[in-house]
Amino acid sequence: MKLKYYGTAAAEGFPALFCDCETCNRARKAGGRNLRKRSHACVDGKILLDFGPDTYSSYLYDGLDLPNIKNCLITHSHEDHFCISPIPAKTSHYAHGDIEPLMFYMTKTAAEDERYNIGKTIRAPHIAKENVLGLTEIEPFAPFDVEGYKVTAYVADHDKLSGAVFYSLEKDGKGLLYANDTGAFPASTWKYLEENKPFFNVVSLDCCNGVLTYKSSHMGLNGCSEVKGKLIEIGCADENTVFILHHFSHNCRVTYDEIVPLAKELGFEVAFDTMEIEF
Amino acid sequence: MKIKFFGTAAYEGIPAVFCKCERCMKARELGGKDIRTRSQSMIDDKILIDFNEDTLTHQYKFGLDMRYVNTLLITHKHEDHLYALDLGNLRGGFSHRPQDNPEPFTIYSSKKSLAPIEKLLERINIPLINMQVAKEFEPFNAEGYKITAFPANHDYDNCASLFYSVEKDGKSILYALDTGYFYDSVWEYFEKNKCYFDLVVLDCTCMEEDNAINWHMGLYANNMVKDKMLSIGAADEKTQFVINHFSHNHVPDHKTLCEIAEKTGFIATYDGMEIEF
Numbered sequence: 001m002k003l004k005y006y007g008t009a010a011a012e013g014f015p016a017l018f019c020d021c022e023t024c025n026r027a028r029k030a031g032g033r034n035l036r037k038r039s040h041a042c043v044d045g046k047i048l049l050d051f052g053p054d055t056y057s058s059y060l061y062d063g064l065d066l067p068n069i070k071n072c073l074i075t076h077s078h079e080d081h082f083c084i085s086p087i088p089a090k091t092s093h094y095a096h097g098d099i100e101p102l103m104f105y106m107t108k109t110a111a112e113d114e115r116y117n118i119g120k121t122i123r124a125p126h127i128a129k130e131n132v133l134g135l136t137e138i139e140p141f142a143p144f145d146v147e148g149y150k151v152t153a154y155v156a157d158h159d160k161l162s163g164a165v166f167y168s169l170e171k172d173g174k175g176l177l178y179a180n181d182t183g184a185f186p187a188s189t190w191k192y193l194e195e196n197k198p199f200f201n202v203v204s205l206d207c208c209n210g211v212l213t214y215k216s217s218h219m220g221l222n223g224c225s226e227v228k229g230k231l232i233e234i235g236c237a238d239e240n241t242v243f244i245l246h247h248f249s250h251n252c253r254v255t256y257d258e259i260v261p262l263a264k265e266l267g268f269e270v271a272f273d274t275m276e277i278e279f
Numbered sequence: 280m281k282i283k284f285f286g287t288a289a290y291e292g293i294p295a296v297f298c299k300c301e302r303c304m305k306a307r308e309l310g311g312k313d314i315r316t317r318s319q320s321m322i323d324d325k326i327l328i329d330f331n332e333d334t335l336t337h338q339y340k341f342g343l344d345m346r347y348v349n350t351l352l353i354t355h356k357h358e359d360h361l362y363a364l365d366l367g368n369l370r371g372g373f374s375h376r377p378q379d380n381p382e383p384f385t386i387y388s389s390k391k392s393l394a395p396i397e398k399l400l401e402r403i404n405i406p407l408i409n410m411q412v413a414k415e416f417e418p419f420n421a422e423g424y425k426i427t428a429f430p431a432n433h434d435y436d437n438c439a440s441l442f443y444s445v446e447k448d449g450k451s452i453l454y455a456l457d458t459g460y461f462y463d464s465v466w467e468y469f470e471k472n473k474c475y476f477d478l479v480v481l482d483c484t485c486m487e488e489d490n491a492i493n494w495h496m497g498l499y500a501n502n503m504v505k506d507k508m509l510s511i512g513a514a515d516e517k518t519q520f521v522i523n524h525f526s527h528n529h530v531p532d533h534k535t536l537c538e539i540a541e542k543t544g545f546i547a548t549y550d551g552m553e554i555e556f
Contacts, residue, residue, distance in 0.1 A: 012368045013335045019374035019383075020346045035339050051366065053332035057298050060314050061340070067297050079367070083332055085358035089291040089298075094528075095298030115402060132297075251372065 001174040002044050002278045003202060006058035008251035008271045009036035009219075010208050011080035013054075016077060016214070024250045026258075029062055032273035033256040038080040038119050039180055039247050041204075042147055048072040049178055053083040059220035062274050067095070074106035075156070075181055076164035077113035082106075084121050091134045103134040104279055105146070107153070110164025111135055143190045152198070154189040156182035158217050168198055174279060175199050177236075180247040182207040183216035184223045185230075194234050200241055201279045203231060204271065210252025215229045220252065221245075221259075242279065246271040280450040281555045282322050282478065285337035288315035289484050289526040290359040290551040292333075292486040298403070299522065302527045312549035317359040318524055320380040320480075322445050325422055330452055332362040341551045346377050350421045352413070353388035354457060355440035356395050356435065361388075362393035370405045383409040384423065387428070387527045389439035413441060416468050423447060429465045431458035433482075433494050444476065449467050449489075450556065451475065456482035460494035460500045461507075469513045476497035476514055479505075480548075487539070497529065498522070498543060519556060523548040544548035 008014075014036040023112070027034040036132070037054035048055075048069045055091035057068035075080050082104075089095060090102060104122065111119035122135045138144060143152045150170040158164035158181045166179040177200040179185070184192075205227060208218030215223030224245060231237040245268050254262070256272055263270045270275075294303035306313040316333040327348050328472040337343040353361050368374055369384055384407045386396060393410050400408065413419065413428040420426070424447045431440035442455040453476040455461070468474070482505060485497030492500045501522055508514040522545045530536055533549055540547040546554070 012373050013338070015338075015372045016368060017335055017338060017365070018345050018369050018376060020377035020380075021375040024375075037335065037339070053362065054335060056292060057316070057333065057336040059296065060292070060294070060316065063334075067299050067303075068295075079364040083362075085332060085362060086291075086296045089296045094291040094295055095297040096301070096303075099297065099299065102297070 001176060002276060003041060003176060003204070004274070004276045005041045005246065005271045006062055006064055006273060007037035007040045007052060008052050008246055008248060008273055009038055010247055011038065011078065012250060013038055014248055014250045016250045017248055021153070021250060023253055023255060027255045030255055030257055035273070036248060037273055041178065043149070043176065046071065047149060047169065049167070050075055050081040051083060052080045055083065056086060070100055070102060072102060072104050073151065073167050074104055075111060075166055076158060076162035077110040077116045077118055078159070078162050078181070079116065081181070082116065082118055084118060085115065087121050087133065088127060091127060091130050095132070099132055101134055102130050103136055105126060105138050106135045107139070107163035107165055108137045109161070111137055112230065113161055115162060154192065155186050157186045158182050168200065170198065172202050176201065177203045179204060181218065182206055183219055184226050190230070193236050197235050199235070200231070202236050202242045202244065202277060203228070203237055204244045204246045206247045208247050208250060208252060209251045211262065212252060216266045221262060221266060224268065228267065242277065243267060243273050244269045244271060244277070280323060280447060280452060280477070281553060282320055282452060282480070282550065283323065283553045284523065284548045285343055285522050285550060286316035286319040286333050286340050287330070287525060287550050288317055289524055290317065290357065291527065292317055293525060293530070294528045298527060300527060305532060306527070309532060312391050315525060315550055320454065322452065325350060326424055326445055328443065329354055329360040329446065330362060330365065331362060332365060334365060347380050349380070349382040349384055351384065351386045352426065352443050353386060353392055354431065354442060355388070355438040356392035357434070357457070361392065363399045365553050366396060366408065367399060367403055367405065369407045370403055376407065383407055385409040385411055387411045387413040387421070387426070389413060389441055391437070391439040391546045394439070415441065429468070430462055432460060432462055433457040434497050441510055451479050452478045452480070454480045456480065457484070457495060459496055460503055462485060466511070468506065470511050474513050475519055476508070478519045478521065478554065479508065479514060480521045482524045484524050484526045484529065486525070494548055501545065502543065520544060521546045521548060521554070
């Protein structure tokens with residue numbers, strides 16, 4: 001299995017668009033891996049994880065094969081994880097050739113979140129009639145199949161109105177846990193993990209807060225360490241599991257270059273845009 | 280005066296976001312100037328025109344620096360010109376404006392096209408945002424620039440779409456996308472007020488498609504606009520005419536486009552292009 005990160009920042013991007021904070025300015029100056037687009041990733045070049053506003057940019061500049069993606073798992077409704085504006089571009093006036101349908105998976109709450117109108121947009125009659133887009137409502141703790149991957153959604157500790165979940169993908173004896181936009185996991189998620197004991201070779205964790213210690217809604221290094229310890233303790237991970245930090249906010253006080261040594265000490269890799277890991 | 284074109288494509292970009300047409304696949308292969316993000320431009324690093332979700336990409340790819348930008352002109356509310364949700368990043372905690380820039384972030388458009396921002400502000404408090412309705416044919420001052428809004432021949436009933444002229448220190452630019460051939464009221468205003476432009480940016484979505492004169496333009500309508508401007512003195516032989524806002528449905532590769540443009544007396548844009556005049 002191969003995970004490729006295309007965007008590794010929180011909602012504002014990193015450096016944030018309008019921001020003059022010291023962290024953003026250090027990131028601007030350093031460039032390279034310190035510049036982060038909004039969060040999205042892809043498994044085996046097939047399953048897209050989130051569809052944020054920079055997904056198109058990843059197609060243009062970073063090799064994401066967007067026209068050929070058939071399935072996309074959406075964690076929640078927030079605008080940095082689902083961008084509505086390109087949706088009509090899947091229809092026949094804008095997309096030509098051998099166009100295969102693109103299916104989005106998300107919770108009912110995410111689809112119906114009135115702030116973002118994701119469900120209404122995808123299901124609008126003029127779009128729906130072309131059969132090029134779909135929306136499958138999924139439920140936490142009820143595994144489903146996507147292109148041969150066993151996908152499980154877990155309840156996230158994040159804005160309840162956004163219908164937030166995070167996902168695991170399993171195939172051919174390999175497992176990935178991709179957990180962004182969540183605080184230290186909620187009790188229901190731990191219960192499912194303890195009971196079902198899926199094993200993860202790679203665990204990607206939300207480290208929005210960096211060196212700050214808040215661990216609800218998002219995590220920082222301490223929240224990620226706590227989750228890592230517990231995953232190992234209950235047997236969902238072991239000493240060979242690679243733990244990766246992801247989804248950084250400029251408010252986390254540290255750029256890529258600055259968090260790498262801190263993360264290393266705690267046994268974490270740090271994601272950057274276009275980082276690939278094969279396992 | 281200086282204009283920088285950050286994004287030069289129509290709504291779906293080039294290569295279009297989900298398209299597998301020959302033109303898109305060629306653009307993908309060629310890269311460079313054949314890659315076009317959604318429409319956005321900046322005048323003198325101060326006056327930003329349009330704000331879509333590629334704005335952050337423009338920061339990374341072409342050095343767009345929004346820290347000291349305080350004026351945004353929105354042509355209309357179609358999603359390739361306004362992604363209101365990204366303006367949410369102006370709220371406290373999501374960005375920290377420079378201490379030596381205490382100015383509000385002022386956004387001008389028609390009342391109808393400001394609606395998505397109004398909707399955002401109903402939900403999120405963003406004290407930095409100052410919305411101003413740009414009234415057609417009533418010049419206003421923004422940061423020392425004289426700006427005039429004109430009604431655009433483009434989904435007008437729904438968006439009250441506008442295009443703009445921007446003037447300062449004896450230099451002037453007309454930035455006219457998305458629009459078809461100009462309404463009579465615009466021509467009357469140009470004639471009555473003896474408007475003159477050093478640089479004219481025209482919507483060329485339809486390229487060589489025959490007789491496209493409403494909603495968007497192609498070279499046919501671009502030539503009509505150019506001829507009329509020359510005939511009424513709104514432009515002369517020194518005026519630079521620029522074509523912009525391209526669609527994969529009509530535009531050839533950038534090299535061919537430049538050859539066509541040169542033959543017809545136009546300059547073709549690409550992402551990251553700058554013209555100083």
